Amino acid sequence: MPDIKHFDPDTALDTVVRLFWRQGVAATGIQDVVTATGLNRSSLYATFGGKQDLYLAALRRYVETHSAPAFQSLAEDGRGLPAVAAFFAGLIEVRCSGPYARWGCMVVNAHAGAENGDAEVRRVLDAHHHRLREALLAALRTARTRGQLSPKTDLDAAAELLAVLAYGVNLRSRAGADPADLRRTVSAALASLGAEPA
Amino acid sequence: MPDIKHFDPDTALDTVVRLFWRQGVAATGIQDVVTATGLNRSSLYATFGGKQDLYLAALRRYVETHSAPAFQSLAEDGRGLPAVAAFFAGLIEVRCSGPYARWGCMVVNAHAGAENGDAEVRRVLDAHHHRLREALLAALRTARTRGQLSPKTDLDAAAELLAVLAYGVNLRSRAGADPADLRRTVSAALASLGAEPA
C-alpha cells in the first residue's frame, strides 16, 4: 500500500492561516508558505491544491477555530447584555494584545481584498456574517426576557448593528486603534441599547 | 526650454484611484495602470515615482475628492441628527449602486491589506478617521443643542461609535450586503441615540 503523509495537514494549515491572516493573500507567496510550514511545494499542491484553494481552506479553518468558538460562547452565555459586553471585551483584547495583536479578523480582512471576488470566498463571508448575527440575536433575546433592553429596541436591527460594529472594531484594530477608545465605543453602543428612560 | 507634459497628472491620478479602489494595490499591476491611463511607464515613473508612491498619491486624492466633501457637508449641515441620517443614506447609496457599487471605501479597504504596514499610509488612515470623527461630532453637537439627543449620550463616544459603524457599513457593502439591511442598521443606531424616554 501507499506511503503515508509525513506531516499533519491541520497543523500545516494552522501555520498557513497565520500567514494569510497577518499579511493577506496577495502579499503572501508560495515560498513564504513553504518556508513557514517546512513542507515542500509537491506536498503542498498534492494536499491542498493551488494557492486559491489553500486560501479558501485557511479561511474556513480560521472561521472554525477562531470565530465559531467565540460565537458559540456568546450564544450559550445566559447573561444577556453582559454576555455581549464580554464578547466585545474579549474581541478587543485579542485584537490589540497578545500574539495576534494588530492582525484584525481574517474574515473582515477578506472583505476588503480582491479575494472577495471569488464566489466561494463570498459564501464564507456571508455564512460568517450570518452566524455572528445569530449569536448576537440569541444573546439579545436573553437580554429581552431579562428586561435588560429598552422596550422599543428592534432585536434584529440591534443584532445587525452590533455585528457591523464588530466589523468596524476589527478593522480599526488593525490600523492600531487605541483599545481604550474601542472599549468606550462599545460601551456607548450597549448603553444606548439598554438605556432605560431617565 | 523643456518640453511640457502631454497629459494631466490629476486626470491620470483619478483613473489610478479607480483602479486601486476597486481591485486593491496588490491585484493591480503597473501594466494595468499603463493600460487604463494611456500613459507609458516613463511618464508614470517620472511623474509619480514607484508603485508605492503612486498608491499613496491615489489614496490621498481619494480622501480629498471623495471623503472630505462628504465630511464637510455633514459638518456644515445644521440639522443635527437628520444630517447624520442623510450622511449615512448617501453613503449606502454610493456603496451599493451607481458606478462605484460594491467597491467599498478605499480608505477602509486600505485598513485590511498589507499596505497599512507603510507608515505614511497609516498616517492617512488616522487622519481620515480623525476627520470623520470630527464631522460626526459637529453634527452631534448641533443635535444636542436642538434637543435631539438623549441627555445621557456621551457625544465623543457616540461620534466614535458612528464612525466605526460607517467602517462596518463600507466593509459589508463590498461583500454585497443588502442596502435595505444597512439602512435598517443605521436607523437602529440613530434611534438608540435619540431615544427619548417612552
Place this chain on the structure above:
DNA sequence: AGCATCCTGAAACGAGGGTTCCAAGATACG
C-alpha cells in the same frame, strides 16, 4: 523480499511583477 503505491525533494518552467535605460520626439528660448 518484491512490488505497487504514494509521498518527498529539488529543479525547472513560463508568465508577469516592478523598475530602468536610452534613443527619438517635442518644446521654448537665444
Place this chain on the structure above:
DNA sequence: CGTATCTTGGAACCCTCGTTTCAGGATGCT
C-alpha cells in the same frame, strides 16, 4: 534655425510569482 531641456515610446532588465515535472525514497501489503 539651432540648441538645450524635458517628455515620450518601447524594449530590456532582473526577480519573484504560481505551478509542474520527475527521479528517488518510504511505506504496507502479498
